Amino acid sequence: MTKKTKKSIAKxxxxxxxxxxxxxFQSFWFVKHKLIIRKIGIALLGxxxxxxxxxxxxxxxxxxxFGYWEDKAMYTAQVQEFPNFAQNKHVYAAKNITxxxxxxxxxxxxxxxxxxRIKNPNEQFVAEIFFHYDVQxxxxxxxxxxxxxxxxxxxxxxxxxxxxxxxxPKLVIEHIRWKRISPHxxxxxxxxVADRLQFHAGEFTVTPPKSVDDVGTAQAExxxxxxxVYSFNTPSFFVVLYRGRGVEYIHYTTQLDFLFGQKxxxxxxxxxxxxxxxxxxxxxIIDVFNHDEYLSIDYEG
Numbered sequence: 001m002t003k004k005t006k007k008s009i010a011k012x013x014x015x016x017x018x019x020x021x022x023x024x025f026q027s028f029w030f031v032k033h034k035l036i037i038r039k040i041g042i043a044l045l046g047x048x049x050x051x052x053x054x055x056x057x058x059x060x061x062x063x064x065x066f067g068y069w070e071d072k073a074m075y076t077a078q079v080q081e082f083p084n085f086a087q088n089k090h091v092y093a094a095k096n097i098t099x100x101x102x103x104x105x106x107x108x109x110x111x112x113x114x115x116x117r118i119k120n121p122n123e124q125f126v127a128e129i130f131f132h133y134d135v136q137x138x139x140x141x142x143x144x145x146x147x148x149x150x151x152x153x154x155x156x157x158x159x160x161x162x163x164x165x166x167x168x169p170k171l172v173i174e175h176i177r178w179k180r181i182s183p184h185x186x187x188x189x190x191x192x193v194a195d196r197l198q199f200h201a202g203e204f205t206v207t208p209p210k211s212v213d214d215v216g217t218a219q220a221e222x223x224x225x226x227x228x229v230y231s232f233n234t235p236s237f238f239v240v241l242y243r244g245r246g247v248e249y250i251h252y253t254t255q256l257d258f259l260f261g262q263k264x265x266x267x268x269x270x271x272x273x274x275x276x277x278x279x280x281x282x283x284x285i286i287d288v289f290n291h292d293e294y295l296s297i298d299y300e301g
Contacts, residue, residue, distance in 0.1 A: 094125040094178045097147070102133075104166050105249055106271050112166045113158040114140070115238075115250050120147040123189055126289065128177040131155050134170040135162065142174060146287050148193050149181065154238050154283060158252060181289065196288040198227035199237065201280035202263070206241075208273050217269040220251070222280060224264045231259040231295040236285040239266065243276050257295060 030037075100117040107113055114135075120127045127147040133140045140157045147153040155171065186192050202223030209218055222239060226232075235258050239251040249272050255264055287293055 094122050094127070094180075097121070097127060097129070097176070099171070102169055102171055103247060103250070104169065106165070107159065108271065110161055110163060112160045112162055113156065113250070113252075114160060114166070114169050116155045116171050117152060118147065118155060119152050120149060122178075123149050124181050124183060125149060126179045126181065126287075128179065129155065130174040130176070132172050132174065133157055133160075134172055135160060135166055136169075139172070145285065148197070148286075148288060149189055151193060151197070152283060153285070154250065156238070156250075156252065193288055196228055196230050197284045197286065199282045199284050200225050200227060201239070201282055204277070204280055206274045206277045208275055217271055218274040219269050220267070220274060220277075222266040224253075224255070224266055224282065226258050226260055226262050226264075229260050231257070232286060232293055233257065233295055235293070238283040238285065240281040240283060241274060241277050242279045242281065244278055248272065248277060249274055259295070 098119045098121060102114060102116040105113050105115070114133050118129070126149060128144060129147060130142060130144045132142045140160055143155070143157055145153060145155060160166065181189055183189065202225055204220065204222040206221075207219040220241070224237070224239075232255075234254055234256055236252065236254040239253060240247055241249045241251070249270055251266070251268050251270070253266055253268075258264065
């Protein structure tokens with residue numbers, strides 16, 4: 001009986017030159033051990049998964065036993081340490097404006113002006129107020145005005161036509177837009193505003209109407225001074241004439257190129273008698289935070 005010869009891949013010779021003996025040996029080894037390699041991979045994956053689950057359980061258990069209570073104690077301490085800004089928002093928000101009674105003045109037999117004095121009590125907020133008046137069931141045109149921080153202003157509608165004297169007009173505030181002035185930008189806002197709104201009335205003369213029977217007009221002549229060190233493009237003013245503590249008349253004026261230290265003479269007439277005027281107040285209408293309100297330093301006029 002012929003004895004079988006054991007063949008070895010070590011005796012393989014590549015006649016084509018494309019598949020060497022070494023490559024054949026590596027391929028043979030892989031095929032022979034493929035199942036074992038697969039089992040080892042599955043075992044490693046299983047061990048890694050089990051280790052991850054075990055680690056997660058340990059960490060979660062540690063948090064439940066210790067970490068949760070530490071976080072709760074830290075949260076409680078933070079609540080006590082830091083203020084609740086949501087609850088204290090009213091402290092930092094703008095306060096409402098204060099409104100005085102409305103006044104009506106006759107500009108002609110059929111034309112009237114309506115004024116309501118207001119005050120912005122906030123130090124860090126500019127108020128832009130949009131408003132109109134309800135005059136005997138009819139609305140005037142909508143107007144708006146800026147009110148500087150901690151300053152007084154008038155909500156005025158001038159030139160309202162009416163066949164009869166206007167009585168009890170109703171002020172309607174449409175909405176107020178607040179603009180906050182950062183104290184980091186301007187250190188002392190009150191002083192900043194006051195330094196730029198230094199205007200006052202000097203000598204004044206008021207000549208009452210010459211006729212009682214005819215429609216006469218009172219003539220007023222008032223000195224207006226710019227006491228600030230700033231010059232303004234076209235500032236406007238409410239000139240408030242008082243008899244004692246009562247307001248007798250309010251005049252509106254706009255002055256072109258009002259230089260610092262300058263004096264202007266205001267002349268106007270009104271149907272009101274303006275008798276016994278004792279004092280005059282000047283209410284500037286100037287946005288002191290707007291650079292366009294000012295004249296350049298090299299302005300020559």
